[in-house]
Amino acid sequence: MTAEQAKQARRQKLLAAQQDEDHGADEPTTVTFREQFGDEIFQYPGQRDRSSIVGTALGAFSIGLGIAQIVAPRKFARMVGIKPNAFSSTAIRLCGMREIGAGIGMVFQPQRPEWAWARVAGDLVDVAALTRSSRNTRNNKGRLVVAAASALAITGLDIARASQLRPRRKPRAARAETTAGIEVSRSITVNRPVSEVYEFWRNLENLPQFMDHLESVVVIDNARSQWKAKAPAGMTVSWEAELIEDQPNERIAWRSVEGSQIPNSGAVTFVEAPGDRGTEVHVELQYSPPAGKIGAVVAKLFGEEPTLQVGGDLRRFKQVMETGEVLLSDASLHSGMHAAQPSDDVDHTQHYEAERSIVIERSADGSSESSNRDRESTEAQDRADQQYNDELANQRSTF
Amino acid sequence: MKANCWMGKKRVEVVDVPEPKILNQRDAIIRVTSTAICGSDLHLFNGFMPTMEKGDILGHEFMGEVMETGKAVKNLKVGDRVVVPFTISCGNCNACKAQAFSLCENSNPNAQMAEKMFGHSLCGLFGYSHLTGGFAGGQAEFARVPFADVGPLKVENGLTDDQVLFLSDIFPTGYMGAEMCGIEPGDVIAVWGCGPVGQLAIASAKLMGAERIIAIDRFPYRLQMALNKAGATDVINYEEVDSTLEVLREMTGGRGPDKCIDAVGMEGHSHGMQYAFDRSMQALMTEVDRPIALREAIMACKSGGTVSVIGVYGGLIDKFPMGTVMNRSLTIKSGQTHVQRYMKPLMRLIENGDIDPSFVITHHLPLSEAANGYDLFVHKHENCEKVVLKA
Numbered sequence: 001m002t003a004e005q006a007k008q009a010r011r012q013k014l015l016a017a018q019q020d021e022d023h024g025a026d027e028p029t030t031v032t033f034r035e036q037f038g039d040e041i042f043q044y045p046g047q048r049d050r051s052s053i054v055g056t057a058l059g060a061f062s063i064g065l066g067i068a069q070i071v072a073p074r075k076f077a078r079m080v081g082i083k084p085n086a087f088s089s090t091a092i093r094l095c096g097m098r099e100i101g102a103g104i105g106m107v108f109q110p111q112r113p114e115w116a117w118a119r120v121a122g123d124l125v126d127v128a129a130l131t132r133s134s135r136n137t138r139n140n141k142g143r144l145v146v147a148a149a150s151a152l153a154i155t156g157l158d159i160a161r162a163s164q165l166r167p168r169r170k171p172r173a174a175r176a177e178t179t180a181g182i183e184v185s186r187s188i189t190v191n192r193p194v195s196e197v198y199e200f201w202r203n204l205e206n207l208p209q210f211m212d213h214l215e216s217v218v219v220i221d222n223a224r225s226q227w228k229a230k231a232p233a234g235m236t237v238s239w240e241a242e243l244i245e246d247q248p249n250e251r252i253a254w255r256s257v258e259g260s261q262i263p264n265s266g267a268v269t270f271v272e273a274p275g276d277r278g279t280e281v282h283v284e285l286q287y288s289p290p291a292g293k294i295g296a297v298v299a300k301l302f303g304e305e306p307t308l309q310v311g312g313d314l315r316r317f318k319q320v321m322e323t324g325e326v327l328l329s330d331a332s333l334h335s336g337m338h339a340a341q342p343s344d345d346v347d348h349t350q351h352y353e354a355e356r357s358i359v360i361e362r363s364a365d366g367s368s369e370s371s372n373r374d375r376e377s378t379e380a381q382d383r384a385d386q387q388y389n390d391e392l393a394n395q396r397s398t399f
Numbered sequence: 400m401k402a403n404c405w406m407g408k409k410r411v412e413v414v415d416v417p418e419p420k421i422l423n424q425r426d427a428i429i430r431v432t433s434t435a436i437c438g439s440d441l442h443l444f445n446g447f448m449p450t451m452e453k454g455d456i457l458g459h460e461f462m463g464e465v466m467e468t469g470k471a472v473k474n475l476k477v478g479d480r481v482v483v484p485f486t487i488s489c490g491n492c493n494a495c496k497a498q499a500f501s502l503c504e505n506s507n508p509n510a511q512m513a514e515k516m517f518g519h520s521l522c523g524l525f526g527y528s529h530l531t532g533g534f535a536g537g538q539a540e541f542a543r544v545p546f547a548d549v550g551p552l553k554v555e556n557g558l559t560d561d562q563v564l565f566l567s568d569i570f571p572t573g574y575m576g577a578e579m580c581g582i583e584p585g586d587v588i589a590v591w592g593c594g595p596v597g598q599l600a601i602a603s604a605k606l607m608g609a610e611r612i613i614a615i616d617r618f619p620y621r622l623q624m625a626l627n628k629a630g631a632t633d634v635i636n637y638e639e640v641d642s643t644l645e646v647l648r649e650m651t652g653g654r655g656p657d658k659c660i661d662a663v664g665m666e667g668h669s670h671g672m673q674y675a676f677d678r679s680m681q682a683l684m685t686e687v688d689r690p691i692a693l694r695e696a697i698m699a700c701k702s703g704g705t706v707s708v709i710g711v712y713g714g715l716i717d718k719f720p721m722g723t724v725m726n727r728s729l730t731i732k733s734g735q736t737h738v739q740r741y742m743k744p745l746m747r748l749i750e751n752g753d754i755d756p757s758f759v760i761t762h763h764l765p766l767s768e769a770a771n772g773y774d775l776f777v778h779k780h781e782n783c784e785k786v787v788l789k790a
Contacts, residue, residue: 191493277493308511319505322491324471327545328422329523331452331533332508339454340526340533341402342419342543 054161055110062103062119069096081143082133091129098122116162123155181288184307188314191278192321194270198249200321201268201281210316210326213309225254237261263288281317283310402456402539403769403788408446411457411770419535419543424471427547429483431790433560434461434537434766437568438594439664439711441777443528447665447688448713450512450529459485459525460567461537462560463790465551472547481551483544484738485568487523487534490549494522501735506546507532516714521735538769540790552742556750561757563749564787565599570756571741573599573662576709579732580658582607587651589613589699590631591692592662593621595759595785596709598629600660602754605630613656615643615692617668620782628758637669647699657704659696664710667691680717690716697723697731708733759785766790 069076073092074084082088102122105115130151134144190197200206204225208214215228215236228238239260245253245267255265264287271280316326331340402416419428437460442448462482465475475481487506488495494502503522507513510520513530523545526536535543544551554563573596580588588609590597593616604612614625617638625631633650637643647656665688668674677689696706697720706729724731748754761784764772772786 189493191491191496311511315505315510318492319489323425323489323505323546325423325425327489327506327508327523329508329532329545330419330535330543331455331529333422337452338533339404339452339456340529341404341454341456341535342417344417 053110055106055116055165058119058158058161059103059106059108059110059115062099062106064103066096066099066101066103069093069099071096079143080130080147081140081145083138083140095122095126111165113162113165116158116165120155120158120162123151123158126151127155181286183284183286184310185282185284186307186310186314187280187282188311188318189273189278189280190318190321194249194272194279197279197281197321198252198270201270201317202246202248202252204254210320211313212316224257227256239264281314283314285310400540401766401790402535403458403766404453405443405451405455405457406453409444411444411773413767413769414454416454416456416539418541421467421469422543423545424469425546425548426469427465427472427475427544427551428467429461429463429481429537429542429544429551430466431461431463431537431540431542432480433463433564434458434539434788434790435564435567435569436460436538436769436772436776436786436788438596438776439527440773442665442711442713444773444777445666448528448530452529452533455526455528455533456535456539457526458536458538459527460564460569461525461542462554462564462567463542465547466541468547474548475551475553480554482554482563482566482742483525483537483542483551484566484571484742485525485527486550486735486738487525487532487545488549488739489546495549498737498740499734500737500739502737509533524735538766538788540766550739552746554746556746558749559757561760561787562755563746565595565756565759566738566742566745566749568736568738569596569759569785570599570603570745571738572596572709572736573601574603574741574745575734575736576600576660576662576707577603577607577609579707579709579734580604580660580705582609582658584608585610586657587611587613587654588658588660589615589647589656589696590625590660590662591615591696592664592710593618593625593629594662597660597662598625598759598784599756600662600709601625601629601631602756604660606748606753613647613650618779621784624759624784643695644699651701655699655701655704657701659700659704659706661693661696661706661708661710663692665689665712665714667693667710669695676718688712688714688716690719694718694720697729700727700729702727703729705730705732709736711735760787762786764788 069092073089073096076092077084077088099122102115102118105112105118109115127148130144130148133139134141134148203219204217205219207217213229215230217228218226220226220240223243225241225243226238227241228236231237239256239262241254241256243252243254244265245251249270251267251269253265253267256263264285266283266285268284269282271282272278273280319326329340330342331338334343400416400418401413403411403413404416406412421428436458440457440459443451443457463480465477465479465481467477468475484500486501486503488500488503489505492504494500494504501522504520506523507520508523509529509532513520516530521531523532523534525534525542526538527534534545552566576596577588577600580586582588582604586609588601588604588611590601590604590612593601593614597614597616598621601612601614611633612631613633613635614622614629614631615635615637616622616625617636619636622631622634622636626634635643635646640646648654667677667689669691673691673694674689677691681689690712692710693706693708693716700706708731723729749756761782762772762775764786766788769788772788775781775783776786
């Protein structure tokens with residue numbers, strides 16, 4: 001069975017498992033970050049897209065109109081063809097306040113449909129009022145017709161705009177409970193030989209070093225292992241997994257045994273990267289979150305953004321393989337938002353101790369990895385010197 | 400310890416924060432003796448870079464004395480005097496091995512965030528928003544330096560802080576800007592922007608043998624510095640001429656400059672419609688950067704020439720003259736400086752007396768007056784060119 005066929009078989013299995021669920025037989029989804037959060041993540045905070053600009057523009061127009069109506073109701077009345085009197089002035093001022101209200105809403109929340117529909121409602125009132133006024137012979141019928149027609153046109157615009165807007169969608173992941181089988185794949189290139197990368201991954205007990213959500217993996221025998229993952233509120237979730245494939249320096253595949261709380265499986269493929277750049281590591285993970293509460297727990301467990309989670313795990317894997325440890329920064333040390341400055345409330349020694357074993361291991365092989373690095377960085381500097389000297393000679397860039 | 404922190408748009412404040420500690424085995428803790436304010440810090444100050452948090456320590460040009468090292472650091476010992484590059488690089492990934500240190504694949508803990516913005520992540524940087532990792536910067540009394548066995552350069556030649564501090568950023572940046580041009584004998588180079596990086600790009604171009612170097616800016620004192628100290632042969636004050644393009648054309652016998660360097664970046668300025676357009680685009684938030692100098696450099700450049708971009712850009716630009724680039728065989732080269740590649744050779748230049756980068760310094764202030772320093776620098780008061788803070 002080829003890898004592709006195996007993949008298809010797994011998919012079918014997941015599908016079959018979900019058939020009798022009351023959530024319907026959905027296609028297993030690969031949830032991308034973009035699908036979940038939309039194009040918003042590509043924008044700078046506060047940046048507006050074209051649609052927001054239209055909304056803002058309409059809002060600004062509303063505000064302008066409203067100000068004009070409040071400040072100069074008589075002039076406004078004459079302009080649209082109404083003979084000004086106390087009643088019309090009051091009515092126009094009220095319209096003005098309504099316009100400003102809706103306008104402010106649209107300027108600050110251009111994507112919210114409520115404000116857009118409020119404008120439409122106002123527009124309809126305007127059209128009705130203008131039409132009615134045109135029947136009154138005291139008023140300038142010609143102008144009123146023009147005014148009513150313009151109001152109608154603006155109504156059309158506003159309706160078009162409002163129907164464009166949809167109520168804010170909840171991110172995809174919140175629906176993880178009702179989605180069948182989640183499949184995630186991600187790859188990364190590691191500047192180490194294939195055998196070294198395979199060996200590190202094959203010792204499944206190494207996985208928690210870079211897979212954030214895993215607390216521990218204990219190898220029982222050649223094929224079986226016990227996995228424990230961190231769950232919210234200090235809980236842990238545990239399952240037993242079995243190796244279903246082990247092709248040295250090529251592929252490792254595992255799956256949770258029958259009856260596991262959270263059926264999941266994974267495979268990692270190792271390919272030599274072109275151009276002597278090390279190893280391409282391709283990971284595929286599948287898990288089918290069960291319904292209800294456990295499903296929500298799983299969603300949090302595997303990360304609400306599964307692709308991000310796996311991507312992060314692979315990056316940490318690469319760091320461990322290439323540099324010996326996972327790099328920490330003052331801000332990323334903390335979960336959640338934190339300023340980029342040192343803090344006293346984190347136990348730094350814990351991180352330090354936890355990673356020591358990896359670095360010492362890596363330092364141990366090849367008689368001190370760090371002295372290799374030393375040599376390498378000196379070599380890098382020497383290369384830089386050489387390049388500079390070449391440049392001086394040729395006055396020509398070689399980069 | 401005291402540290403200069405970003406507190407919001409156009410606000411920095413020196414506050415008391417905890418001292419840094421060793422977090423990774425290849426860390427070192429540096430006691431900062433000198434640190435500078437960079438033109439790119441002003442983009443943070445003016446609120447142009449996203450992902451800043453209140454309390455972020457700023458500063459990426461710093462040097463000092465090693466106070467403590469992690470267990471895996473073998474090349475440095477306590478007491479060593481070092482200059483620290485602003486790029487954090489691991490030395491082991493494919494990018495570092497290829498000497499593209501600002502592309503290090505392992506040094507940005509927030510790589511996911513950067514990937515969303517840029518397609519792939521760049522390396523971690525000191526004090527330059529959470530997009531580049533959320534590392535505390537060097538405008539402080541102490542700083543934690545990751546991968547201390549790859550970055551910091553030992554200073555053992557008795558040169559002063561002022562003479563070597565700029566190996567941390569602006570000298571390699573200006574140098575790389577000139578190097579990317581591929582300067583050949585007889586070349587006429589035009590440099591947009593006479594801030595400190597522009598000055599050092601001009602000086603580097605001179606070292607590389609450019610025949611003429613035309614400096615473009617609007618502040619007379621900066622143009623004077625370019626002419627008298629950096630080595631420019633001609634200057635253009637773009638506010639005193641009708642069209643910089645026309646002047647450049649006439650100065651070069653109709654050809655245009657052979658190579659152009661954009662040392663301005665995202666906060667470009669000009670008079671006229673272009674500036675108004677870009678400012679309004681920014682107000683509407685559809686465009687983050689104002690690539691005024693870049694557009695002009697592309698239009699001015701001789702056909703078949705190279706435009707070297709070292710001015711910092713953060714996001715998307717409008718109205719990019721791609722037609723010009725394509726139809727006239729222009730090459731655009733750009734990048735965040737691969738500082739570690741240049742530090743040693745450029746140190747050699749300083750030691751030999753070929754160049755003294757300290758000519759750009761106009762102000763020395765204590766760290767406690769950092770806010771004043773930013774104010775001087777951003778408003779260009781007192782003929783401010785470069786502010787160095789002493790901790």
